[in-house]
Amino acid sequence: MAEPTNTPYPPSTPVPGSTPRSTSPAPPIPSLTPNATMTTIPLRVSLDASSAPKRPIVLHIGDPIKYNPATYAEFIQAFEVIRPPTAERERAEFIRALKEHRWGDFNAIFRPFWGTGGEMGRWDAELIDLLPNSVQVFASAGAGFDWADTKLLAEKGIVYCNSGLAAAEAVADFAVAMVISTFRHLPWCMNAAVLPFLSATASSSSSSSAETDAVARQIFQACHAQATAASHNPRNHVLGLLGFGNIGQQIAAKLGHGAFGMKIAYYDVIRKPARVETELDAVFYDSLEALFAASDCVVLCTPASTDGKPLITAASLAAMRPGTRFVNIARGSLVDEAALANALESGLVGSAALDVHAEEPRVHPRLVKLAVGLDTPTPGRVMLTCHNAGGTVETHIGFEELSMRNILAVLQGKLAITPVNLHYFPSES
Numbered sequence: 540m541a542e543p544t545n546t547p548y549p550p551s552t553p554v555p556g557s558t559p560r561s562t563s564p565a566p567p568i569p570s571l572t573p574n575a576t577m578t579t580i581p582l583r584v585s586l587d588a589s590s591a592p593k594r595p596i597v598l599h600i601g602d603p604i605k606y607n608p609a610t611y612a613e614f615i616q617a618f619e620v621i622r623p624p625t626a627e628r629e630r631a632e633f634i635r636a637l638k639e640h641r642w643g644d645f646n647a648i649f650r651p652f653w654g655t656g657g658e659m660g661r662w663d664a665e666l667i668d669l670l671p672n673s674v675q676v677f678a679s680a681g682a683g684f685d686w687a688d689t690k691l692l693a694e695k696g697i698v699y700c701n702s703g704l705a706a707a708e709a710v711a712d713f714a715v716a717m718v719i720s721t722f723r724h725l726p727w728c729m730n731a732a733v734l735p736f737l738s739a740t741a742s743s744s745s746s747s748s749a750e751t752d753a754v755a756r757q758i759f760q761a762c763h764a765q766a767t768a769a770s771h772n773p774r775n776h777v778l779g780l781l782g783f784g785n786i787g788q789q790i791a792a793k794l795g796h797g798a799f800g801m802k803i804a805y806y807d808v809i810r811k812p813a814r815v816e817t818e819l820d821a822v823f824y825d826s827l828e829a830l831f832a833a834s835d836c837v838v839l840c841t842p843a844s845t846d847g848k849p850l851i852t853a854a855s856l857a858a859m860r861p862g863t864r865f866v867n868i869a870r871g872s873l874v875d876e877a878a879l880a881n882a883l884e885s886g887l888v889g890s891a892a893l894d895v896h897a898e899e900p901r902v903h904p905r906l907v908k909l910a911v912g913l914d915t916p917t918p919g920r921v922m923l924t925c926h927n928a929g930g931t932v933e934t935h936i937g938f939e940e941l942s943m944r945n946i947l948a949v950l951q952g953k954l955a956i957t958p959v960n961l962h963y964f965p966s967e968s
C-alpha cells in the first residue's frame with residue numbers, strides 16, 4: 540500500500556515564494572498542522588575550534604537557481620556550494636566521484652531539478668552507500684520520491700525533504716481540469732475540431748481541401764450533437780479521492796461543496812482528523828474497494844507504492860461502478876495500463892484522464908488509440924498529457940525556495956520543513 544502522505548507544513552508558514560497569494564489566497568488546507576513526530580537531526584557539521592570556522596558543504600545537483608536570487612545569496616553565504624558539471628552528474632561518473640571523495644565531506648544534497656527522477660537514475664544502495672557520513676539532509680524538487688530510497692537514507696541518518704507542498708496547488712488545479720474532462724469528454728470535443736485537418740495534413744495530397752472541409756463539418760456537427768448525451772455536470776456526483784494528503788485535500792476544496800458541488804469521498808491509509816473531514820465535507824471509506832463502489836469519478840492522488848506494484852488492477856477496477864470516470868495525477872506505476880485499457884474498451888470505465896504513465900516518456904499505445912479514435916460511439920474517451928500537472932512557474936519557484944529553506948533549517952540545527960522519512964529514524968525516547 541502507499542506510503543503515508545507527506546509530513547504537513549506548519550499553517551502559519553507560507554511556502555516561501557511559491558505562489559503570489561496576496562490578491563487571491565488559495566483555500567485553506569485544514570490538515571496543515573505541525574507534526575508531533577518532527578525531530579531535529581543531530582548536527583554533524585564539523586566545528587573545529589582550532590581552525591577558522593568552515594562553512595558546511597552543499598552538493599548542488601541539477602539546474603542553477605533561476606527564481607530565488609535573494610535566498611540563494613543567503614544560501615551561498617552560509618554554505619560552500621559545489622555544483623558538479625553535467626559530465627559528473629552521469630551515474631557512472633557520479634559514482635566514481637563519490638568513491639574518490641571528490642567533493643569532500645559534504646553535508647547536504649540540493650536538487651532543485653524540474654524533472655521526475657534523479658539525473659543519475661535511482662538513488663538506491665549503490666549511490667547511498669557511497670555518501671560520506673557527513674551528509675545530513677537531501678532536499679529535492681518534486682512531490683514524488685519513488686526514485687529515492689528514503690528508508691535507506693534515514694538508516695544513514697539523512698533526512699529527505701520533498702517539495703510536494705510547492706506543487707500541490709498546480710497539481711490540484713490540473714486535476715480539476717481532468718475531472719471536468721471526464722464529465723464533459725473534452726478530448727472528443729477537441730479532437731473533433733482539429734483531427735480531420737491533422738489527418739489531411741498527414742496524408743497531404745490524397746484529399747482536396749474541399750473534401751477535408753466537408754468531412755470536418757460532418758465530424759464537428761456529430762460531436763456537437765452527440766457529446767451532449769454523454770456529458771454531465773460534476774455537481775452532486777461523488778468524487779472518490781484515493782489519497783487524502785495535501786493534494787487530495789486541495790482537490791476536495793476546489794471541487795467540493797461551495798465550489799463545483801461534488802460530494803467528497805476518500806480513502807487513505809491514514810484517516811484524517813474529524814476537523815479535516817468536517818471542513819471539507821469528506822466521507823471516509825475504509826477500503827479502496829468501498830471507495831470505488833461509491834464513486835462516480837475516482838482520482839488517484841497517492842504516492843507510488845513502495846513495492847512498485849499497481850493499485851489499479853483488473854481486480855480493483857472490478858469494484859468500480861459501470862461507467863465510472865478515472866483520473867491519475869499521481870504516478871503511472873500505480874496503474875496496470877493494459878487492465879485500464881480493457882476496462883475502457885468494455886465500458887466499465889467510461890472516461891479517463893491520465894497525466895502520468897507507467898513507462899514515461901512512452902504512452903501506452905492502446906490508451907493513445909482510445910484518446911484519438913473518432914470511430915467509436917464515444918470517441919476520444921481518454922485525455923492524455925505529458926506529466927504536466929505540477930508544471931508551473933510558481934511550482935518551480937517553490938521547489939527552489941523550499942529545498943534551500945530545508946537545507947538552511949537542518950544545517951542550522953532547526954526542524955526540517957518538509958521531511959518525508961522521519962518515520963524511518965529511530966525514535967528519540
Ligand SMILES: O=CC(=O)O
Pocket residue numbers: 655680681682683684706929
Ligand atoms: O510529479 C511531479 C512531482 O513529483 O513533483
